[in-house]
Amino acid sequence: MSIRIQNISKHFGSFAALDQVSLDIQTGELVALLGPSGSGKTTLLRVIAGLERPDPDSGAILFHDQDVADRSVTTRGVGFVFQHYALFKHMTVFENVAFGLRVRPWQQRPSRREIRERVQKLLALVQLEWLANRYPSQLSGGQKQRVALARALAVEPKVLLLDEPFGALDAKVRQELRQWLRRLHDEIHVTSVFVTHDQEEALEVADRVVIMNQGRIVQIGTPEEVFNHPANEFVMNFLGTVNVFQGRLETGRAFFGPLEVDPSSLFHNQAGRAARAFIRPHELEVNTHKNGQPSFRARVIHINAAGPQAKLLLESENGESVQVEMPRDRFQSMGIKRGDDVYVSPKNMRVFMEDYVI
């Protein structure tokens, strides 16, 4: 089922949690709402679910082109998965999953046998059949979250909404579960929206990523689009570590921090405006000698070579910190040590003109 959000606003007191948000989600899509805390992503999810009412004078929410504004969460047909699972503590795993079927009015309620079969099928789907008779307090975090997912799927929702589904889990379990969620979605194809503040999670799992900040949508796109073509400084900053260089323009020459670049390719007609250059750690090349490329000299302050990427912290001659990443084997073949002087040249950079927001 497709979801269309048109000009939705939501205020808590005078705080605008959502400010004129519009978003289209296609049938069968897996969309991530990504943003820092307080960006409105959870509020947007709860508004879609019907757990939160948008401001009375704001726009519409359409499910499959039908306005659902006056439908409560009970009748909207969404499955909601909570960050802290919200499992019913006094019920077993089986009873939790069966809950949505058992509370139906008796005309629509499946028979006991059908319920049993449905629940067992769902528990098989989340690979937890063997835990059917346990209570939530006897499960690990990852198991609880999968039970919560099975419970939400039991009512055959047309839309699955997940609020920071892996936020409360430790790193390794989170990694496993998000790959598993992706596979599950490829299997059942229910339109899904999940909220996360973890850019890696969003980029890895989602078909499309919606990046939010301060109650507004900043950029929408596939993971590749938003990562490689960030719409502004915020997105650039939010989607991973980045080195920022303040720009300054001198007659016929442009400097970004210690770096001199050809201004004609960058400034177009924007001459005179302040600009900043953003370079990701892996987009900087480190050499022990000058190689003809525009470069600047820096000293190696710290080396972290644990993992596939060696991470170097450098300090330029005017004291700016610069982060660099390179494949481990290249790092080893270069034989750089702490305290060495190296030459750094950018392979790629993005320049954003500063907005006049003062």
Place this chain on the structure above:
Amino acid sequence: MDTALILQPTKPQRGGIGGPSTPATTEPLAVRGVLITIALVFLGVFLGAPLAVVFAEAFAKGTAAYWESLREPDALAAIKLTLLTAALAVPANLVFGVAASWAIAKFDFVGKSVLITLIDLPFAVSPVISGLIYVLLFGLQGWLGPWLAAHDIKIIFAVPGIVLATIFVTFPFVARELIPLMQAQGNEEEEAALSLGASGWQTFRRVTLPNIKWGLLYGVILCNARAMGEFGAVSVVSGHIRGLTNTMPLHVEVLYNEYNFVAAFAVASLLAVLALVTLAVKSAVEWRYRRELKRGGATPGPGGPA
């Protein structure tokens, strides 16, 4: 015991709470000895001895006299009235307590803080004043007195007054227990139930109620103990009509004032037994209730993910 718990730097071990505390943090033996002795002597003089006296006096003239004074019609009437009062006051406050704590814990509304403060009012006012309020409201000279008299409704110096005064005095018990419990549990389970298609009533009965049942029971036990034992407020509104408007505590006073010590202490011993039973049940429920409060937060379970 409590200090030992707080001072133990290691994780509390299952069943090992009463074990010896670490030498580094415990007080010298002499200090502990003195403190424990003071506590025990105080307990003995002010609680143990009076309780013993109640039973000693009640059986002073033998078991036969004891039973005789309980089987006397006025005593039976007092026991019946006390049970009736509790049977009406406790359910009334149960309904009110659940409704109020539900509203306070799960919703934001104008006047919420006023409601929270008002719930505590009966704890703050002297019970005698509580009784007096009802006399001023429903008494013959009171605001509603003439209207009630005209319609031949008797509240003051009758059973309805006693029930009303008892409800007032026992008002906070259930709500006070439930509010922190419900606040700790938050809304998520209810929201989950609603999103699964459950109606409001189904959500309350199948999700909320099971989560609060021990706290609720605890509140009801305290409420019941107070309802049966209330003296001040009931004394003002009852009029002390023997066999009609005397509850057990009032009956004890009447008998005592008539120097009928055996009968007075016999009825008093029933109240004392009630208190002991309440304490026992309360401890049992408290134990379950604490586990419930702990479960209000996230509990990491044993075992890793598959």
